[in-house]
Amino acid sequence: xxxxxxxxxxxxxxxxxxxxxxxxxxxxxxxxxxxxxxxxxxxxxxxxxxxxxxxxxxxxxxxxxxxxxxxxxxxxxxxxxxxxxxxxxxxxxxxxxxxxxxxxxxxxxxxxxxxxxxxxxxxxxxxxxxxxxxxxxxxxxxxxxxxxxxxxxxxxxxxxxxxxxxxxxxxxxxxxxxxxxxxxxxxxxxxxxxxxxxxxxxxxxxxxxxxxxxxxxxxxxxxxxxxxxxxxxxxxxxxxxxxxxxxxxxxxxxxxxxxxxxxxxxxxxxxxxxxxxxxxxxxxxxxxxxxxxxxxxxxxxxxxxxxxxxxxxxxxxxxxxxxxxxxxxxxxxxxxxxxxxxxxxxxxxxxxxxxxxxxxxxxxxxxxxxxxxxxxxxxxxxxxxxxxxxxxxxxxxxxxxxxxxxxxxxxxxxxxxxxxxxxxxxxxxxxxxxxxxxxxxxxxxxxxxxxxxxxxxxxxxxxxxxxxxxxxxxxxxxxxxxxxxxxxxxxxxxxxxxxxxxxxxxxxxxxxxxxxxxxxxxxxxxxxxxxxxxxxxxxxxxxxxxxxxxxxxxxxxxxxxxxxxxxxxxxxxxxxxxxxxxxxxxxxxxxxxxx
Amino acid sequence: xxxxxxxxxxxxxxxxxxxxxxxxxxxxxxxxxxxxxxxxxxxxxxxxxxxxxxxxxxxxxxxxxxxxxxxxxxxxxxxxxxxxxxxxxxxxxxxxxxxxxxxxxxxxxxxxxxxxxxxxxxxxxxxxxxxxxxxxxxxxxxxxxxxxxxxxxxxxxxxxxxxxxxxxxxxxxxxxxxxxxxxxxxxxxxxxxxxxxxxxxxxxxxxxxxxxxxxxxxxxxxxxxxxxxxxxxxxxxxxxxxxxxxxx
Numbered sequence: 001x002x003x004x005x006x007x008x009x010x011x012x013x014x015x016x017x018x019x020x021x022x023x024x025x026x027x028x029x030x031x032x033x034x035x036x037x038x039x040x041x042x043x044x045x046x047x048x049x050x051x052x053x054x055x056x057x058x059x060x061x062x063x064x065x066x067x068x069x070x071x072x073x074x075x076x077x078x079x080x081x082x083x084x085x086x087x088x089x090x091x092x093x094x095x096x097x098x099x100x101x102x103x104x105x106x107x108x109x110x111x112x113x114x115x116x117x118x119x120x121x122x123x124x125x126x127x128x129x130x131x132x133x134x135x136x137x138x139x140x141x142x143x144x145x146x147x148x149x150x151x152x153x154x155x156x157x158x159x160x161x162x163x164x165x166x167x168x169x170x171x172x173x174x175x176x177x178x179x180x181x182x183x184x185x186x187x188x189x190x191x192x193x194x195x196x197x198x199x200x201x202x203x204x205x206x207x208x209x210x211x212x213x214x215x216x217x218x219x220x221x222x223x224x225x226x227x228x229x230x231x232x233x234x235x236x237x238x239x240x241x242x243x244x245x246x247x248x249x250x251x252x253x254x255x256x257x258x259x260x261x262x263x264x265x266x267x268x269x270x271x272x273x274x275x276x277x278x279x280x281x282x283x284x285x286x287x288x289x290x291x292x293x294x295x296x297x298x299x300x301x302x303x304x305x306x307x308x309x310x311x312x313x314x315x316x317x318x319x320x321x322x323x324x325x326x327x328x329x330x331x332x333x334x335x336x337x338x339x340x341x342x343x344x345x346x347x348x349x350x351x352x353x354x355x356x357x358x359x360x361x362x363x364x365x366x367x368x369x370x371x372x373x374x375x376x377x378x379x380x381x382x383x384x385x386x387x388x389x390x391x392x393x394x395x396x397x398x399x400x401x402x403x404x405x406x407x408x409x410x411x412x413x414x415x416x417x418x419x420x421x422x423x424x425x426x427x428x429x430x431x432x433x434x435x436x437x438x439x440x441x442x443x444x445x446x447x448x449x450x451x452x453x454x455x456x457x458x459x460x461x462x463x464x465x466x467x468x469x470x471x472x473x474x475x476x477x478x479x480x481x482x483x484x485x486x487x488x489x490x491x492x493x494x495x496x497x498x499x500x501x502x503x504x505x506x507x508x509x510x511x512x513x514x515x516x517x518x519x520x521x522x523x524x525x526x527x528x529x530x531x532x533x534x535x536x537x538x539x540x541x542x543x544x545x546x547x548x549x550x551x552x553x554x555x556x557x558x559x560x561x562x563x564x565x566x567x568x569x570x571x572x573x574x575x576x577x578x579x580x581x582x583x584x585x586x587x588x589x590x591x592x593x594x595x
Numbered sequence: 596x597x598x599x600x601x602x603x604x605x606x607x608x609x610x611x612x613x614x615x616x617x618x619x620x621x622x623x624x625x626x627x628x629x630x631x632x633x634x635x636x637x638x639x640x641x642x643x644x645x646x647x648x649x650x651x652x653x654x655x656x657x658x659x660x661x662x663x664x665x666x667x668x669x670x671x672x673x674x675x676x677x678x679x680x681x682x683x684x685x686x687x688x689x690x691x692x693x694x695x696x697x698x699x700x701x702x703x704x705x706x707x708x709x710x711x712x713x714x715x716x717x718x719x720x721x722x723x724x725x726x727x728x729x730x731x732x733x734x735x736x737x738x739x740x741x742x743x744x745x746x747x748x749x750x751x752x753x754x755x756x757x758x759x760x761x762x763x764x765x766x767x768x769x770x771x772x773x774x775x776x777x778x779x780x781x782x783x784x785x786x787x788x789x790x791x792x793x794x795x796x797x798x799x800x801x802x803x804x805x806x807x808x809x810x811x812x813x814x815x816x817x818x819x820x821x822x823x824x825x826x827x828x829x830x831x832x833x834x835x836x837x838x839x840x841x842x843x
Contacts, residue, residue, distance in 0.1 A: 502763065503767075530756065530760070533753035534753050535748065536714070536717070557638040565642065572755065572758055575755055578633065581828065588627055588629075589838050590628070591624060591841075593842060
């Protein structure tokens with residue numbers, strides 16, 4: 001039976017399909033570039049189901065313990081408790097808690113698809129390269145990672161200091177690559193030991209995910225002396241040796257971001273007596289996260305805000321001080337980074353200077369690929385494809401700035417490569433919005449009984465003990481605190497109608513889905529509208545007060561119209577007879593009362 | 596106007612209610628006919644127009660000032676049409692007062708009734724109040740389920756889903772019975788009563804409590820007449836005969 005649905009039905013259906021909150025992801029999940037089901041694992045932690053929590057995290061992330069420690073957690077910035085009370089759930093700390101408590105190899109999903117016969121070379125084993133390797137290996141492709149260093153993890157391993165991310169945690173979690181059968185070739189530098197052109201010949205596809213490992217230093221007079229280095233080299237040396245050949249006793253770190261904090265705090269641990277951080281920005285505009293800044297200050301790092309290094313002083317070929325000018329503004333009228341300096345000058349003594357002023361991507365492709373600012377390769381931002389067929393880019397080399405973004409780009413590049421290998425168009429039917437962070441449209445009023453509950457913090461080692469060692473200083477949440485913290489989750493999902501209505505559960509996950517499918521197909525099984533009790537209980541609980549019964553009633557009329565005036569439901573033959581009798585002379589009567 | 600399910604359920608309730616109303620309104624007219632709500636529920640627009648039209652003709656024939664309705668669907672259909680001044684019997688009862696001999700008749704009953712409100716009149720507070728007033732007047736103790744009055748739930752009968760999706764209807768009925776804090780349930784719709792019985796509950800129509808014997812823990816609810824088409828149509832015919840006999 002072909003049913004023509006009328007305007008009213010389509011209007012209600014469209015409204016519900018577009019705006020029903022049932023399919024809307026919680027804020028945290030939408031914001032996460034990898035769309036980790038944070039609400040899901042927080043609930044499981046609250047319920048004490050730690051294995052299930054780890055498995056839930058691992059559905060999206062192979063690095064629960066790592067990200068639980070170092071993720072910049074964009075999820076927490078959009079958490080509803082943050083928006084309402086400035087007290088976001090400690091999502092990252094809970095993730096770490098679950099990982100520390102329960103993660104073990106038996107819980108890992110090490111299955112992968114049948115061999116496809118296709119091969120992929122991935123340059124770099126950081127979060128982007130590793131994620132791409134995992135996704136492609138899962139599909140049955142043969143994947144080889146080329147890693148320049150003897151260790152895996154890229155910046156996670158040689159950029160982030162061990163006091164924030166112990167190497168054992170990272171190494172354990174990277175063990176997943178071995179379990180999946182990803183081939184890893186350490187100590188092979190692509191662009192030097194092997195040319196990209198060679199990889200292109202040997203492999204069906206290539207992904208460049210070698211990060212941004214060149215420390216940038218502004219041109220400053222007198223910088224060609226000993227004792228001056230950059231963050232990338234300094235932190236890499238620290239990662240391998242827990243000390244640095246360049247490090248003296250009186251250190252100046254230049255830069256105001258989290259990397260500058262890493263350098264300053266590592267310098268203290270490496271034996272420096274005094275560490276001062278100098279940055280262009282005023283204290284209130286510091287790009288570093290508040291938490292990192294406070295930790296550094298507590299450990300004794302000194303801060304000089306609003307100054308710019310102008311000149312180096314040196315003695316016997318080694319830096320002995322800096323001359324600075326005051327910085328009036330960092331950003332110009334057009335919003336670009338363009339510091340405006342004033343006339344004040346000031347000198348400070350030092351024996352070591354570390355520049356933490358940005359990193360750039362090395363050209364390992366011999367000019368085969370175009371590069372843009374910061375050395376990032378020019379790619380199609382949706383597909384991460386380059387101008388060269390079969391060559392894709394991921395991670396910081398494609399523009400990410402934090403680990404979780406790098407992973408999302410790794411996944412994106414893997415989707416593209418997978419399509420490329422199968423001969424499917426790179427953009428065909430692909431929803432790019434879901435491959436990145438997006439804003440949830442969730443808008444359900446806060447339940448009336450919700451109150452502001454303060455965020456719980458993990459236990460932290462005292463500052464004076466922290467700077468003695470590279471041991472992890474964040475000791476994590478204890479059981480009681482983790483439970484309390486997980487219990488604060490507001491569970492931003494709308495299932496009110498699904499809780500109330502039995503019928504909807506027989507046919508869909510939420511009205512938004514039901515009506516979307518209806519609109520897409522232009523049809524619906526008659527039993528769906530004819531199973532509605534028309535009781536409006538869904539409308540009663542719906543935050544948008546959608547009248548599903550009206551939509552179903554409208555559909556019924558359209559079914560009847562298309563079915564020669566009769567209901568399409570077999571059982572309704574009885575109602576027809578019933579109604580005929582109910583209006584028949586035999587069973588009806590009208591008696592007018594006597595006046 | 597008694598509607599359909601009530602005359603199919605109980606000619607004696609029809610008879611006693613008419614008698615009671617006649618004492619107050621000596622010129623009482625009665626119309627027994629369907630309002631067409633099932634036709635409407637199926638989506639049969641044209642048929643509904645004709646059928647509801649025939650009901651309007653019958654009521655007009657009686658030249659009434661106001662129509663008192665004992666069925667919640669009839670009430671809504673008539674109110675929507677705005678043809679007549681319409682009121683629910685359950686709202687009218689407190690205004691009329693119960694016959695002296697009925698007041699407090701169940702004061703000694705050991706039953707606590709859970710009240711199930713009809714979902715089509717979820718927003719008609721006067722009906723909810725009238726039912727509670729009536730039960731209090733009779734002397735019955737009552738208790739409210741969590742979903743009551745304007746938050747009441749469907750009994751499972753709504754939307755003509757019983758013939759379309761009987762399994763689902765049964766689950767809705769079972770759930771509504773589970774909502775009830777006590778074993779004994781009072782309703783004011785004969786179809787709701789049938790649903791409560793199907794869902795495993797012990798249910799009485801409020802007219803059973805008005806005109807029938809006092810319900811105690813030992814009482815069994817009247818049988819589910821509506822489940823048997825033969826008995827239901829026979830009753831409907833008997834109700835018609837009652838009206839024919841009473842209104843002269």
